[in-house]
Structure formats: C-alpha cells, structure tokens
Amino acid sequence: MEKAKQASSFEKIAAWCWNLLNEGKPFTPIFAAGSFLLFHLGLFEDVRFWQSFASSLLVVIPLLIIYYLYDFPLFLRNYLWIPFIAYLLMFDTVNLGLLLFAAGLYFFFTVFFWGTFYYHLRIGTSWTNFTRFWKLVLKNSDSTSGNAQEQLPKLMLVLSVWSYAFSVFYNGGTFADIAAGQLIILYAGLFIYTFILHHYLFDWKPKPIETYTDNAEVPEKGMNDKVVVIVIDGMRKERFEEADTPYLDYLRKNGTEYAKMETVYPARTVVCFSSMFTGTYPFEHGIKSNMVWRFGVRTESIFDSLRKVGKKGKMLAVAHLVDAFGKDVETFTAVMKNDVVDYKIMEKAKQIMDEQDPELFIVQLISTDQTGHSRGVLYDEYLQKIKEADHLVKDFIGHLEKSGKAENTTFIICADHGQADGIGGHGHLDEGERIVPFFMYGPTIAKGKVVEEKHSLVSIAPTLSYLLGAPFPSHSRGPVLMDAVKKGSDQ
Incomplete structure (x- = not known):
C-alpha cells in the first residue's frame, strides 16, 4: 500500500486557518460579523452602512471580549440564555429576521458545509452524512463551532446588541443616542455573572501537580534502547x-x-x-x-x-x-x-x-x-x-x-x-x-x-x-x- 504523503505547506496553513472556524473562541466573533454582513448584503454600496457598521462594532466589542475570555465550558453553557433574556427585558428592540438568518446560516455551516461537504472532501464520508450530523451538533459538548448549545445563545446576544446599535447609527443617531446606561448595566452584569460562574461553579477542571518531577532519579544508562x-x-x-x-x-x-x-x-x-x-x-x-x-x-x-x-x-x-x-x-x-x-x-x-x-x-x-x-x-x-x-x-x-x-x-x-x-x-x-x-x-x-x-x-x-x-x-x-x-x- 502507498505510504502516507507528507502534509504540504498549504495544508499546514489551511489547518491553522481552519482552526479559526473550528475553535469556539475565534468562531463567535468571526461568525457574528459574517452573519451580520451577509444579512445586510444589499446595503454594501451605501456609505452610511459602513460608517454605522464600524460604529456599532465598537459598541459590541466589550461583549465579544467577554465571550472570548470566558467560553462557558460544558455544564456552564446552560446559563448562556439568561444574558440574552436579560437583553430582551432591558431593550424593546430585536431583529428577528437577523437572528433567524444567523441560526439558519449556523446550521448550514455546521451540518452541511462542515459535517457533509468538508468531511466528504477530506476523509470521504457520505454525501448523506447530514442526516446524522445534525443530531451530533445538538448534543456536542466541547467549545468548538459545532457546539450549538454554546454558540447559538452567544450569537443571539451579540447580534441583538449589534443590530440595536447599528439601527441607531444608521438612522442618523450618534453615540449620545445609545442607551449607554442600559448597556453598561448589561455588560457589567454579564461580566460579574460570568466571573462567578467560572470561578465558583467550574469545579471539574483537574488540579495541576504543584511540584516538579521529584519521585525518581534518571539512571545513568537508559533502561531501554x-x-x-x-x-x-x-x-x-x-x-x-x-x-x-x-x-x-x-x-x-x-x-x-x-x-x-x-x-x-x-x-x-x-x-x-x-x-x-x-x-x-x-x-x-x-x-x-x-x-x-x-x-x-x-x-x-x-x-x-x-x-x-x-x-x-x-x-x-x-x-x-x-x-x-x-x-x-x-x-x-x-x-x-x-x-x-x-x-x-x-x-x-x-x-x-x-x-x-x-x-x-x-x-x-x-x-x-x-x-x-x-x-x-x-x-x-x-x-x-x-x-x-x-x-x-x-x-x-x-x-x-x-x-x-x-x-x-x-x-x-x-x-x-x-x-x-x-x-x-x-x-x-x-x-x-x-x-x-x-x-x-x-x-x-x-x-x-x-x-x-x-x-x-x-x-x-x-x-x-x-x-x-x-x-x-x-x-x-x-x-x-x-x-x-x-x-x-x-x-
């Protein structure tokens, strides 16, 4: 049988790039931005769109930082919907079309592009792999783009805040028209809430060994060739x-x-x-x-x-x-x-x-x-x-x-x-x-x-x-x- 070929330089670079979409932390901001841009594709020729996009991005950056620093591992993902509910209670605006578009795009990316197209080209899985993969995405537990229970509530909150700020700027408003007090309360509450969850409920991480190896001395001559x-x-x-x-x-x-x-x-x-x-x-x-x-x-x-x-x-x-x-x-x-x-x-x-x-x-x-x-x-x-x-x-x-x-x-x-x-x-x-x-x-x-x-x-x-x-x-x-x-x- 033919031996395995060495990974090419292109594959090494591609593997690194793929991790931007595979690992959960970089995926959240990348996918949120991509979904927002695709949803507003028809406005690309409008200068106001790009000005409003840039301004609203500044508003949402603190939220993206919190979600990058804290990924809500395993059982903590159950608490991710609470901040989104808090947003709905504090703000009277939500772009339902954008949220449904993002959810649909998310499942297209994970179930069809990743779970079917990507795996077929890379390792030869069947073109019908999506018939099983959708169930796997819903059950997934690790912090990757394929963890629907983590990514969906994060995306819902990020896109809701982003859409709110964008609508203010696009309709002629300025930073003075942003409900800064409510956003500060939302962000501060989210940070405190997240900090408490990760430091007091995240108790299954193995404790590192505190000392360096000291239970044996290396023999002068190795035991094995x-x-x-x-x-x-x-x-x-x-x-x-x-x-x-x-x-x-x-x-x-x-x-x-x-x-x-x-x-x-x-x-x-x-x-x-x-x-x-x-x-x-x-x-x-x-x-x-x-x-x-x-x-x-x-x-x-x-x-x-x-x-x-x-x-x-x-x-x-x-x-x-x-x-x-x-x-x-x-x-x-x-x-x-x-x-x-x-x-x-x-x-x-x-x-x-x-x-x-x-x-x-x-x-x-x-x-x-x-x-x-x-x-x-x-x-x-x-x-x-x-x-x-x-x-x-x-x-x-x-x-x-x-x-x-x-x-x-x-x-x-x-x-x-x-x-x-x-x-x-x-x-x-x-x-x-x-x-x-x-x-x-x-x-x-x-x-x-x-x-x-x-x-x-x-x-x-x-x-x-x-x-x-x-x-x-x-x-x-x-x-x-x-x-x-x-x-x-x-x-």
Whole structure:
C-alpha cells in the first residue's frame, strides 16, 4: 500500500486557518460579523452602512471580549440564555429576521458545509452524512463551532446588541443616542455573572501537580534502547473496552495498565500532546487550544532532553502538531479517505523506523478520532476503527520484532483524550473524555499489573526520560510511572 504523503505547506496553513472556524473562541466573533454582513448584503454600496457598521462594532466589542475570555465550558453553557433574556427585558428592540438568518446560516455551516461537504472532501464520508450530523451538533459538548448549545445563545446576544446599535447609527443617531446606561448595566452584569460562574461553579477542571518531577532519579544508562508511543487519537476508554482488540488486550494484560489515567484540560489534541511530551500544563508550555497563536511550546520537551544525551526523538503526526513541536514532527497529510489513513500512517512509521532509527518514536493514529467527529462515538463505525487500530499496532510491532528493534523496547499505548457524545466532542471533560486508555509493555515493564491510583498524562515525558536515560524536561511536573517498572530493572 502507498505510504502516507507528507502534509504540504498549504495544508499546514489551511489547518491553522481552519482552526479559526473550528475553535469556539475565534468562531463567535468571526461568525457574528459574517452573519451580520451577509444579512445586510444589499446595503454594501451605501456609505452610511459602513460608517454605522464600524460604529456599532465598537459598541459590541466589550461583549465579544467577554465571550472570548470566558467560553462557558460544558455544564456552564446552560446559563448562556439568561444574558440574552436579560437583553430582551432591558431593550424593546430585536431583529428577528437577523437572528433567524444567523441560526439558519449556523446550521448550514455546521451540518452541511462542515459535517457533509468538508468531511466528504477530506476523509470521504457520505454525501448523506447530514442526516446524522445534525443530531451530533445538538448534543456536542466541547467549545468548538459545532457546539450549538454554546454558540447559538452567544450569537443571539451579540447580534441583538449589534443590530440595536447599528439601527441607531444608521438612522442618523450618534453615540449620545445609545442607551449607554442600559448597556453598561448589561455588560457589567454579564461580566460579574460570568466571573462567578467560572470561578465558583467550574469545579471539574483537574488540579495541576504543584511540584516538579521529584519521585525518581534518571539512571545513568537508559533502561531501554528505544521507546515507542502509539497514540490512538480520541479513543474513548469505555468504547475501547467494548471493541474487538485481541492484540491490544494481550499487551495490556502482559504489561502494566493505568486504569485511571487522566487527560489534561482543555482536552484538545495539540494541548494534550504538548502536555504529554513536556510533562507540564498549558499555563507553562503555552499551548492552550488547537488554535496556536504563538508557535512552539515555551518549555523544554522530551525531544530537547534527548538531544542533551545525543539521542533522537521523532513524532509522526498531523500538521497541527508542528505548531507545538516544529521540526521534531514529521507530518502526514490528513486529507485522505478515513478507511485508509491509519494504514498509510503505519506504513510511513515502518519507513521512519527502518531509515531514521530514533530512540523515541511517537505515532499518532487519527482514524478513530475522525470517525468520532464525523459519525459519532456511539455507533459501530467507531468500534470498527478501534479494531483496525488493533490490527495495525500488531502489524507494526511485528515489523519491529523482525528487524530486531523491539528487543529492548518499551511500548506505550494510549489516547490523548477520550470523546464525548455528539460530534466526538472533547475539550471540556464531559463524560467519556477525562479517563483515557493507557498501558505499557516491554521487557522492563511489570507484567499483569493494574494501577488503580489516578495519574495524569503529564507523566509521559518524565517516564520517557527515565526509560531512555535523559534529563527530565525543564518544567516536567508529572511523576515517573514507577509502578510499571520491574523491580530490579531500575538498578
């Protein structure tokens, strides 16, 4: 089978641009402005329109800032309609046509453009995918453009205030004619209301480890010649338990499984990978969503640690991960049919191991995650992708065994995050996201052991350092996963 092609420069730029419409925070102002402009398309030749548009934009900017800073994660989204109701009670004007137009445009964008057209061109889903996707959008829980329960009430309030201010300016009014007192009360009330919700009701975010890694000293000589980490992106733990995965079951039963391995917050792919391979959290490594404004993690990564001892690490992943780890990532294109993408990734992985022979190799499989996003996690297609991943992992490890590169190698199999209901939502740690599959297998790893104590994915980086004899990354906070190390192997 033909190997996966490398992601082109155009794809890397396109992936970054797509995140402007995919991530919830930038989507809200972009879509609100786009809806407003399209609704008033017939006024574009009127100079008064652009003057009024610019003036009313200034009025609505404080509201956009509040919604950018606070995204109302998960259960807090239930409180988003209250500010809109407050607006309706305080102001006697609402542009019902604009609101209905925006709602219709929103569902066209998410259900048809994104859920059908985009996924058909990118991964080959059916042209009838909209018949399922509309239900997934209504159930989605993460902070993306596909979260109707978050985006719709935000858009209703933003567009209502915008339309009110625009009508004042367009009809000859000035800033003096704006009901400034009412707007100040609305904005101040919204800010206080939002602040209280996020600081006193948002209590499910995992607490970061306060100290840097200190539970072990790195051996002078690495325990392993190599470590291979295979990340099955978006594999929900309970669905993994249900899937037909004989080889993965063999690895975890003959290795050490961490039954309560917790992902980080927000559980977005680039954030999770950044935390996994720096050993710390977004407040330190600086990657806080898939939308990366400043490229590169701000702390040392495991790749930096390995370079200090003359060893090489390599990651095979989608273009998004270049934003965090730069040249340490060898990309593959994500624009290919979902039925073949993981197969081609693993063919490329074999080539990298044969030709580059890194001491640390990280492989990202994406088909399971893409199936969750395009078809949902509660369907048979999702289980089928996990089953296919099982076959591919077996084939890949078999290849390493034949070439002698598995002899003193530890294998780590995990997910970066789970997936919730809806369009495979992940980000705000809904049910199905927080606890991920995680197990280790190899000659220095304890066999048949299950660790029930809760751990975090930030432990991956220091554990890799420990196994390969490299210093811990500069800001590594996770403890080394010593429960998995055979007694006597660390001597």
